Amino acid sequence: MRDKCNLAIRPKVVLFVVNAPEFFLSHRFPLAVAAQSAGYEVHVATADGADVAHIQASGFTHHVVPFARSGQNPLNELTTLWCLLSLSRRLKPDLMHLITIKPVLYGGIAARVAGIKAVVSAVSGLGTVFMAESKSARVRRWLVTGLYRSAFKQRRLAVIFQNPDDRDTLLSLGALTQNQVRMIRGSGVVLEDYPCVPEPEGVPVVVMAARLLKDKGVFEFVEAARLIKQRGVQIVVRLIGSPDPGNPTSVTQQELDQWADESGIELLGYRNDIARQYAGASIVCLPSYREGLPKSLVEAAACGRAVVTTDVPGCRDAITPGETGILVPVKDPVALADAIQTLAENRTLRLKMGLAGRNLAETEFAIEKIVEQHMGIYQELINP
Structure with missing residues (x-):
């Protein structure tokens, strides 16, 4: 009986998904440190790069996901989505924190398919697709809007916005509901x-x-x-x-x-x-x-x-x-x-x-x- 009482409790696992390791270090590193100090087991998924060593040296487990700089090659995008789905199923984090556009879209879909219980999506900007007015841009905007709707169909979801315009844009498109919205003014500064x-x-x-x-x-x-x-x-x-x-x-x-x-x-x-x-x-x-x-x-x-x-x-x-x-x-x-x-x-x-x-x-x-x-x-x- 005593041995059972002393069994170690598995720490909650949080998985940060960011397109580039340098962006994680510049924009979310203090949050990951705080999560680790609070008892979370922290994992970070980014594209490969020189800054990966810094992430690993900080005591976080790193996973390489091939995020392409541009979204011009459908095969590359599907590969990224498949890698995120495989990682989500294998790791089964208690919470996924998705940061920047591709991680929010692809990571959200992967989390939904893998049955991840809790997702935080950080919308730090909607990108040029919501600014351009060409015919091709309107088609891409329609496609991206569909991806947002799919990515935000989670059981427990908080979508963090940094400004009200981005929030109101996605609300007006029916991509999410008001109760899923959270407002945090930026990524902070030391x-x-x-x-x-x-x-x-x-x-x-x-x-x-x-x-x-x-x-x-x-x-x-x-x-x-x-x-x-x-x-x-x-x-x-x-x-x-x-x-x-x-x-x-x-x-x-x-x-x-x-x-x-x-x-x-x-x-x-x-x-x-x-x-x-x-x-x-x-x-x-x-x-x-x-x-x-x-x-x-x-x-x-x-x-x-x-x-x-x-x-x-x-x-x-x-x-x-x-x-x-x-x-x-x-x-x-x-x-x-x-x-x-x-x-x-x-x-x-x-x-x-x-x-x-x-x-x-x-x-x-x-x-x-x-x-x-x-x-x-x-x-x-x-x-x-």
């Missing part, structure tokens, strides 16, 4: 890693840090920099990021070479010291076409930097308009240049916005708050 330090003296510096994609507003940022230069405004303009050859909207090397020849725009390439870059800046800019809730703007707020961003889903939800930053119309380089110039020429205003941004980060974006909300959802689904 405030200690992004300290609020005084901006440097001298000429103001504006920074954009993002993947160099058309949909991120890179071309509008470069054009705004040209306009600011033509106006004779004293400002340093820096663009941080690298092209993404696997993405059809990526900036080309030829375009980068052309921009490099233009004075007034500093191209810093990929950097992993964003906190340091923001500390050396006065203004942070992200003229994206649509986002979930951009981590770059959350980090800018934590660093106490005024923001210029577009009035689109996700971006407008990452700031308090008029208090922590300025909103401008999307795809409007003139308005973008005007807003950057306004902040460049008004130190008092941008410092005031920066301090308000830090307060916003402390009250809304602190990683502890974000993790606590996720852990509450886990408990709700696993122990109903």
Whole structure:
């Protein structure tokens, strides 16, 4: 009898499914650590990559799933779905946490077929398919909507949205019900890693840090920099990021070479010291076409930097308009240049916005708050 009482209880298993290992580390790693500390056995499924070693070294069990960068090859997509289904059946996690578009769609279908009891789907953005208006895009949107409906037919499901626009879009399409919706404002930021330090003296510096994609507003940022230069405004303009050859909207090397020849725009390439870059800046800019809730703007707020961003889903939800930053119309380089110039020429205003941004980060974006909300959802689904 005593031996039976001492039998070890199998820990609850949570499986994170993310397309890329680097995205897991940058956006969900603190949550996985918290889950592990709470007694969960943590598994992570991503595509292969150099960062897999970091995941394994953290004490998590890693599984390779072949997520393709683009969805152009149906055979590759079916292979991904089959791998997720096989993993789900073999591992039988108590909860699957699906993050980014393909994991949400394919992982949701796999979880449904495999009979997984609890699923968390994190919709961190709906992607370009919900922005384009071409005939082919409308067909793809119809197909993707059908996949969302299928993926969200779960017994116990929580769908986490980062902004109300994405939520309302999928609700209006009948992909889910209101009681399945949860709202969490972004993926959080470790405030200690992004300290609020005084901006440097001298000429103001504006920074954009993002993947160099058309949909991120890179071309509008470069054009705004040209306009600011033509106006004779004293400002340093820096663009941080690298092209993404696997993405059809990526900036080309030829375009980068052309921009490099233009004075007034500093191209810093990929950097992993964003906190340091923001500390050396006065203004942070992200003229994206649509986002979930951009981590770059959350980090800018934590660093106490005024923001210029577009009035689109996700971006407008990452700031308090008029208090922590300025909103401008999307795809409007003139308005973008005007807003950057306004902040460049008004130190008092941008410092005031920066301090308000830090307060916003402390009250809304602190990683502890974000993790606590996720852990509450886990408990709700696993122990109903």
